[in-house]
Amino acid sequence: MAGAGGRVAVVTGGSAGVGRAVVRALAADGCDVAVLARGRTGLRAAVAEVEAAGRRGLALQTDVADAKAVEEAADRAEEGLGPVDVWVNCAFAGFLAPFTEVDDEEFRRVTDVTYHGQVNGTRAALRLMGPRDRGVVVNVGSALSGRGIPLQSAYCGAKHAVVGFTEAVRTELEHRRSGVRICGVQLPGMNTPQFTWVLNRMPGRPQPVPPIYQPEVAARAVVFLARHPRRNAWVGVSTAYTLLGNRVAPWLADRYLARTGFASQQTGEDTPVRPANLFAPSDEHEDAGAHGPFDDRAHGHDAWGWASRHRTVLACAGVVACGLSALGGPLRSGARRR
Incomplete structure (x- = not known):
């Protein structure tokens, strides 16, 4: 099995969705990959794909909301694969429901996974990378990191928090003149299995806000940042107009989303639905893979991202x-x- 001379990467939330696509892309780029997630079936499948690409894979069943568990997984990654060069924080959880219909435990769980999960991952990564004075941390965000939308209050709040946290840590690293780099990447609506297992209290089936992109589009951006770290990257023209538009006229975005934001996140199509994964993994006994049920509507290419990478x-x-x-x-x- 390959290993000598290759980089070592850790991907949280790597058993499905964007995280799964990132695992595949990093392996194809020559990385050995440690995969952190809760579901055993998805973990095993992800590692099998890494090994099929000729790299070493390591499955680490971990709840990223548990700081101690993440620290232990980081140590096991280095013991099993070697010094970690790249750490990608990709795990998240969510719901589709009005804020008033979500209880405290549910709201906190989304925040713990989506925000504190990235905090825990970053802390573990810096503990390993700091003494070596090298490495790249990529925090995966969203267009919703700069513009909140209805029915996803906890997720939007968490992604806003990730941006502030990442900026603060970046300035601390620069103050120390550290060789470790921390990057952010903001994503549009993605065709992932999350929309088949998100906690849903709406009458329609959940869907990403269109336009929808395939998870491989996001993975290409993450791999680019791993090799060419920069402060931030936007994926998808919809991310650009969401973030820029909200800076120019947030009041207009408020009114537009109040009219369209409920319907645009629901579909009447008959899509497969798994049990909600908020407190337990939905891919414990079934491999969900990277793609959700929207292949016929999802874009596989991103002109904005391509232009950004080749600016x-x-x-x-x-x-x-x-x-x-x-x-x-x-x-x-x-x-x-x-």
Whole structure:
């Protein structure tokens, strides 16, 4: 089995959805991967895919809301695979319900997994990476990190908190002139199994807010950040117009979402539904994989993300184009004089 010379990555929430796609992409990029999640079946399947790609995989059944469990999993990852180079915090939980129809325990659980799970993962990663003065932490966020929507109050609050937390830790690392980098990536609506097992108190079946993207689109962005860390990355043009639009006219977004936000997150289609995974894994006995039930509507490519990843090349091309345009005037004038 491969191992020598390869990087070691840890992915939380790696048994399904975006996390599963990230596990596959990192393995394809030459990483050995430790996968943290609760469901044993999904964990085993994810590790099997890492090994099929010729890399070493390690399944670590972990609830990321448990700080001690995450620390123990981090140590086991290094014992089993070697020094961790990349840590991706991807685990989350959610519900589709008005705030007034969610009790305290449910709200706290979403916050503990989606926010404290990233805090716990980051703490464990920095404990390992800090003494070596190298490594990359990627905190997976959402367009909802900068714009709240109805029916997802806990998730939106948690993703807002992740952004503030990541910015604070980044400044502390820069203050110490650390070689460890911490990045954020903000995602649009993704076609993942989460929408078949989210806690739902609405009459319709849950769906991502369109436009919907395939999880591999997000995985490409995460792998890019792992190799070329930068402060933040946006995936999907919808993420860009959500975040930018809310900065310009948040009151307009309030009114628009009040009118459309309930219906846009529900579908009347007959999609498979598993038990809610808020307090127990829904993929304990069935591998959910990376994709949800929206393959026929999901985009597999992202022009915005591609442009962001290749912004240096595009900027150089723009400079060359401007230079040629500026040079064209004198050349045409000279030709006319002759």
